[in-house]
Amino acid sequence: MGLQILSVLYNLIMQGLQVYRIALVVYFLLSWLPGGYQSSLGQFLIRICEPYVGFFRRFVPPIGMISLAGLVALFSLTFVGYGVNAVFSMLFNLVRQFG
Template structure:
């Protein structure tokens, strides 16, 4: 029962991370379109992506006209995903071993 609950939680967490990764990529691509951020969809992406990417902009200055904060934010999110995966695998192994 607990293992099934953990599997469901793991699946939902990883799917949520994947959706956020996709949202970040679309958010970055919108910067190439004139007026992309002025659309309703662009404003939605700004609300969900800018707080996360903005955190990295505080520490990573742009190089000329190019901001690397988005790339760093994307890779940091991947590392968070690897960490979550490792934690869930540890929990699964503990439950199987001692459960």
């Protein structure tokens, strides 16, 4: 029973990270389209992506006119996925051992 709950929770978190990763890529691609951020999709993506990417903008300086904060944000999300994978791997082992 505990293993099933952990498995469902793990899958939800990993799928959520994947959906957010896709949202970030679409958010970045909208910057290439004139008026892309003024669309309803653009406004929605600004609300969900800008707080996360804005955090990295404070620490990653732009190079000329190009901001690398988005790229760093995307890569860091990949590392978050690795961390989630490691934590759940340990939890799965504990449940198998003691449960």
